[in-house]
Each structure stands twice: as structure tokens, then as C-alpha cells.
Amino acid sequence: MSDASALTKREDDAPDVGELTPPDRTLMGPGPSDVHPRVLKAMSTPLVGHLDPSFVEIMDEVQELLRYTFRTDNKWTIPVSGTGSASMEAAIGNLVEPGDTMLVPTNGYFGGRMKSMAERAGGEVVEVTAPWGEPLDPVDVERAFDEHQPDVFGFVHAETSTGVLQPNVPELTEIAHDHDALVIADTVTSLGGVELRVDEWGIDAAYSGPQKCLSCPPGASPLTLNDRAMDKVLDRDERPRSWYLDLSLLEGYWGDDRAYHHTAPITNVYALREALRLVAEEGIEARWARHREVAGDLKAGLQDLGLEMNAPDEYWLPSLNAVRVPDGIDDGAVIDHLLAEYDLEIASGLGDLEGDIWRIGCMGRSARPKNVEYVLAALEDALAEQGF
Ligand SMILES: Cc1ncc(COP(=O)(O)O)c(C=O)c1O
Structure with missing residues (x-):
């Protein structure tokens, strides 16, 4: 016969995992992007x-x-x-x-x-x-x-x-x-x-x-x-x-x-x-135009901060902005600072470009002026932390 209290009692070996509470990030990395x-x-x-x-x-x-x-x-x-x-x-x-x-x-x-x-x-x-x-x-x-x-x-x-x-x-x-x-x-x-x-x-x-x-x-x-x-x-x-x-x-x-x-x-x-x-x-052509425009503001803002894009303007990819890490700056520390202080995700370089670039996405719902302003302000702060 089963004991009623045993039914409500957690079994000793059942993992006690809390409710799901993911952090509320702003996703400006190479994907995933913010979801509508x-x-x-x-x-x-x-x-x-x-x-x-x-x-x-x-x-x-x-x-x-x-x-x-x-x-x-x-x-x-x-x-x-x-x-x-x-x-x-x-x-x-x-x-x-x-x-x-x-x-x-x-x-x-x-x-x-x-x-x-x-x-x-x-x-x-x-x-x-x-x-x-x-x-x-x-x-x-x-x-x-x-x-x-x-x-x-x-x-x-x-x-x-x-x-x-x-x-x-x-x-x-x-x-x-x-x-x-x-x-x-x-x-x-x-x-x-x-x-x-x-x-x-x-x-x-x-x-x-x-x-x-x-x-x-x-x-x-x-x-x-x-x-x-x-x-x-x-x-x-x-x-x-x-x-x-x-x-x-x-x-x-x-x-x-x-x-x-x-x-x-x-x-x-x-x-x-x-x-x-x-x-x-939105319309597909209007959507392409929005990405170009919003990411164009991001690119201009990054250049105003004194940063250099990895790709020449002719081949610039609005949805993924690869930015050169300036000499003497610790790319990982910047990424960590943005995540810890701003709940903001950007990514490091991959493969041959590891350590040389940051990758800042400007995709879909993340391609909004609000996100661009946020990432530029946060990045300015993270770079200032390292004396840039
Ligand atoms: C250009 C490109 N191809 C393929 C993939 C693989 O996609 P997934 O990571 O969703 O499997 C990615 C993912 O970032 C990508 O950027």
C-alpha cells in the first residue's frame, strides 16, 4: 500500500533543479538573434x-x-x-x-x-x-x-x-x-x-x-x-x-x-x-534595406569609436559586422564585460581570425536602432575599461 505522503515527497535521487530563468540577453552575436x-x-x-x-x-x-x-x-x-x-x-x-x-x-x-x-x-x-x-x-x-x-x-x-x-x-x-x-x-x-x-x-x-x-x-x-x-x-x-x-x-x-x-x-x-x-x-526588399541601413549606422558608430572593419566596404556584410580588435586590447575581456555588465552578447573570431576580430551581428529583430545604440555605448565602456 502506498503512503500518501511518499507521493508528495521528492525521491532522494530525483534531481532538484530549479525553475528555468534564463538571463534576458540582447543578442548581437553571429546568431541566434533576438526573437520577436x-x-x-x-x-x-x-x-x-x-x-x-x-x-x-x-x-x-x-x-x-x-x-x-x-x-x-x-x-x-x-x-x-x-x-x-x-x-x-x-x-x-x-x-x-x-x-x-x-x-x-x-x-x-x-x-x-x-x-x-x-x-x-x-x-x-x-x-x-x-x-x-x-x-x-x-x-x-x-x-x-x-x-x-x-x-x-x-x-x-x-x-x-x-x-x-x-x-x-x-x-x-x-x-x-x-x-x-x-x-x-x-x-x-x-x-x-x-x-x-x-x-x-x-x-x-x-x-x-x-x-x-x-x-x-x-x-x-x-x-x-x-x-x-x-x-x-x-x-x-x-x-x-x-x-x-x-x-x-x-x-x-x-x-x-x-x-x-x-x-x-x-x-x-x-x-x-x-x-x-x-x-x-515587412516585405523582403524593405527588410534588406532595413538591415543595410541599421547595420550601416552600426558600422559608422564602430568606426567613430576608432575601430576598423575586417571587410572592405565593397564586401561588407550588414548582418555580420566583423571588427578588428585593436592592438593591446583583450578581446575576451571585452566580450565578458559586455555579457556581465550589459547582458549583451557579441562573439569572438572563429578559426583563422580567432583573437583578431569581434563579430557583431545585426540580424532580424536585432537589427534595430535601439540595439545599435546599446551595443555602441556598451562597447565604448568596455574599451574604456582597458584604456582605449
Ligand atoms: C555561414 C554558416 N553556415 C552554416 C552554419 C551552420 O548552422 P548551425 O550552427 O545552425 O548548424 C552557420 C552557423 O553559424 C553559418 O554561419
Whole structure:
């Protein structure tokens, strides 16, 4: 017989963890960015099943909103369950077959991740080189194509590790298509914040993440493929190495059948829907303009503080402002000061630029004058602490 008091008493080995009270940060790092209250509210609405007729309708709406945001008519436009790396691996793992050659860039951290994923997919990897902090030069891309005849070409539209925006995208895709190659674009830090036109620019596949310029928590990550890319996926000799990310199987869920493949992260899909609704309300072109304008004020303010941007103005990436750490300044101490004194997140450099730059995001809901003023004032104080 059970003792009633035992039912209310915490068992000795049950962890006594307190209620969740995360700090109220202002997120000005490389992502996640501040989330709009409407998105948080959408995440607290009731769960339905992933095959519920009401959810099937939500899936359609999310796909339509994603097409608008990517500037594409691609049928195969879906949120992949997982973070940006999942949609990245879905693109690379499905479009690179064993024996294929993929051309990847060396000008930042995420080109390195592309390489790693292409190798795991059984591909052979060749590189087009450019220094960290510079975009790819179409002349080098053309040369790499002539030399290696790759089947797939990947580039990073907005390199989060260097704060560099890749210009000349239509020129790059034309080179690839002249050589019968498919183009995969990493648009994780550009989608919804920086001009991106998937169809007009001839991008065959683009992947992204929700936690940057869409200001949505991570968990469901945008991916779009045109028919040419999807034909290759459906016509593979060998199945992709990942079952979970096999787009020919995911087609069964996100395509016409709406049949079970895996249990979609329903709440993340709600969140993405609301975040994309905010994009549509603002208008995609107006949103790109806002990012340019607000981040332009941030850049000017940083320069007024005596700081130097990592990227030249021509390649400046509004959504990610990479700033050189001045000589004699401890970059980590500044980051710690901002977090401790201002509840403000910015990030240090990554890879080759570790210790050399700070990365200050200006993405989605974080791309507001209020955030810019706050980060500039806080940074001025943190630098003054170190006698700058
Ligand atoms: C350019 C780029 N590609 C890919 C990724 C990977 O995305 P995630 O960290 O969401 O898996 C990131 C994340 O910061 C990124 O900035």
C-alpha cells in the first residue's frame, strides 16, 4: 500500500533543479538573434500531430512563405528538421554522389565545413582559394572549373566567420552552369537580411538557418532546390549515406503524399511560420534595406569609436559586422564585460581570425536602432575599461 505522503515527497535521487530563468540577453552575436515576442507566443500554442490536417495546412503556408523569402518558385522548398548544418548536409549529402567532385571555397570557416561534408558524402573535394576576409574572384572560380571540371560548386553567400558578402553571384553560377555543374549556396547569414534572389541568380540549391536574419529559434532550417537539383537527387545511383536527410524520402512528407517520415519539430515549424509571416508583413526588399541601413549606422558608430572593419566596404556584410580588435586590447575581456555588465552578447573570431576580430551581428529583430545604440555605448565602456 502506498503512503500518501511518499507521493508528495521528492525521491532522494530525483534531481532538484530549479525553475528555468534564463538571463534576458540582447543578442548581437553571429546568431541566434533576438526573437520577436510573436514568435515566442507561436511556440507556446498547443501542439498538434505532425500529420494533423491543420498541420498539413501549416506546412503548405511555411513552404509558401519560404519561397517568398528565398525569391524562388522552387517546389522543393522545405524546412529541414535540425539546425543550419542539417539543411547544409541535406544539400551536400544529396547532391554529391560518391565519385563526384565538389569545388569549395577556402575563404572562411564554413567553406571548410562544406569540404568536410562533401568528403563524408564520398565526394572528391577541390578548392578555389581566396584569403579569409575576401570574397571569391570569378576569375579564380573559372580557372578552378577549367582545371577540375567539378560536378558541384559550393560557395558561402554571407561568411559569418569573416563578415564578407560574396558579390557577383550570377557570374559565379553562370560559370558553373557553363560547365554543367550544380551550384549550392550557403545562405545561412543572408536569408531574410541581405539581398538574395535564388531563381534570378541561378542558384540550384540554397540552405539556411532560422536563427540569424529570420530571428527564429534554431530547429527547422530552410532549404530550397530547383528541378535540376531535385532531378539529380531522385536519379542517384547510390542512396545518400544519411537516411534522415535523404531528400528522396523527405519528399514523401513535404511533397504531395504527406506521409510519415519522422516526427517534425512542430513547435519549431510554428515559430518559423510566424517569423516568416513577419518577413512577409515587412516585405523582403524593405527588410534588406532595413538591415543595410541599421547595420550601416552600426558600422559608422564602430568606426567613430576608432575601430576598423575586417571587410572592405565593397564586401561588407550588414548582418555580420566583423571588427578588428585593436592592438593591446583583450578581446575576451571585452566580450565578458559586455555579457556581465550589459547582458549583451557579441562573439569572438572563429578559426583563422580567432583573437583578431569581434563579430557583431545585426540580424532580424536585432537589427534595430535601439540595439545599435546599446551595443555602441556598451562597447565604448568596455574599451574604456582597458584604456582605449
Ligand atoms: C555561414 C554558416 N553556415 C552554416 C552554419 C551552420 O548552422 P548551425 O550552427 O545552425 O548548424 C552557420 C552557423 O553559424 C553559418 O554561419
